[in-house]
Amino acid sequence: MKKVFNFNEIKKDLNKVEKFLSDYVNFPHPDLRNSSQHILQAGGKRIRPAFVLLSGKFFNLNNTDLVPFAAAVELIHMATLVHDDIIDKADTRRGKPTIREVWGNKFSLHAGDYLFAQAIKLINPQRNKKIAKVLAKISVEMCQGEIQQLISTFDTNQSVKDYFYRIKRKTALLIAASCKIGAIATNAPQEGINSLYKYGYYLGMAFQIKDDVLDMQGKCNVIGKPVGSDLAQGIITLPTIFALQTNNTSAIKLTKLINGKFSNGQEDLDEAIAIIKANDGLKKSLLISKRYIIKAKEQLKFLPECSTKTSLEQIADYINEREF
């Protein structure tokens, strides 16, 4: 994902976001400072800050400094990663040990709370009360998505709608909010705010579906996690749901493997993934992802012509095409 954000138009500002975050996480408490710097230095695509900056390009007549807003959405994202790693018992993220691996689960719980509180503090209402409201609202929704993912593990009866409910909250809303925030901060007209929000939402949905497909076909050393890692944890994504819906004998076998929580380990998991592929789970999912990409790009029609529009189009194309 990194190369796609090498757009010259936001390169300088993305570096400013990085500097801002690095300064901001210089927290007074040594362990909170060290652990936050640790996760920051582990890197990441900075996709959300990039969307804040790019969206802000369309209407930024008053030259608003978007850097703190871009940093805040990344802090929220970081907070969710810290808590996710507790849930997933993850030892590494982006090739580096997780906070829970170095500092332990209990510490990670508070560290995640802390990063979230710091994000809320950064976008305090005196900076921009509309944006503060957006962040509070989506934070609530994001938790609902996490809860839904948690309670639906190993549940073979979930529908495509259930899956959309989850990924909307888990992924799409924060990307949509990032686009919206860039627009709000720069006093964009309501139609502009709406279009950028929808662009981010559709793109976020496509991004997550693509991610879930890649989880089943990627190679460990490319995407940084073992193939089928979601499924192994019981997270039923779109390819699996499609395969389960085919209602043939292999779908029955797939149900059994999931209900049995892959008791034979990698062998069961490999068989499950083979069934999903044979039942066109990946293909069908990619079609849905492509539809969201088209919807995202359609929203760009309502935005003023400028080079940023081409960038947003290219990002959409990139998500459609990315292989890792």
Added chain:
Amino acid sequence: MKKVFNFNEIKKDLNKVEKFLSDYVNFPHPDLRNSSQHILQAGGKRIRPAFVLLSGKFFNLNNTDLVPFAAAVELIHMATLVHDDIIDKADTRRGKPTIREVWGNKFSLHAGDYLFAQAIKLINPQRNKKIAKVLAKISVEMCQGEIQQLISTFDTNQSVKDYFYRIKRKTALLIAASCKIGAIATNAPQEGINSLYKYGYYLGMAFQIKDDVLDMQGKCNVIGKPVGSDLAQGIITLPTIFALQTNNTSAIKLTKLINGKFSNGQEDLDEAIAIIKANDGLKKSLLISKRYIIKAKEQLKFLPECSTKTSLEQIADYINEREF
């Protein structure tokens, strides 16, 4: 604590807070709704909402509705309890099973996040941006206090100052903020806001010190948890710090018991508590608590004369005298 808040002046509003909370936690997601109702129905002193309401009595010329603000501070408090119970591996709270006991640790992690996000959403800046800022700021501090408590478990080298750092963030700040919020919401003059904040801060410090003393002398069935439960978990409170500082042979024994993490169980714990008592740990702590009570009451001098002032005095006296 319940009886002390039976002041007629806020009884009606406290009932409104209860109704508001009950309606507010009627969340769309069934598990989040059920778990939130569960913790709400487990009860609690509602000390923080009471302080919002009482503080609001001094200057409420425009008859501001304080109920949502009072509810928000209770939601923040509830969120911290849900996460605390994960850290403490607590099975019961107020005689009822904890959320982690019923729904599990992972669920509790997200449920705590969710309650916090809901509190932030409730006090969105369009309601009152100054109050939103206060809540964001103290949330950051509260996490710092939790982290400090966590990393200082079984640490016999901590000072009285370290202890004050922790309890300020763990307890006093939210009570201070509750008082401040009641004042801000009712457009109190700056001196009034400051005095109520300081009253809450000093009272909160006294409250926590008293709590830590009671933890070592209370009876299981009265305070709802076993005697010495904090110490058993390695939480070093003021009585222990005072006893450790005496530097006699029994203090050395106490250090050994703590460093050994009470490897002989209850026997070790009982011996430790006996040493703390013999070294006047409880007495010295109660003196400090009393000093904070006096400081809290002094702040009341700067507030207008009214019946609420008497109530705040009585609360201070009650905290000084309470036996459970």
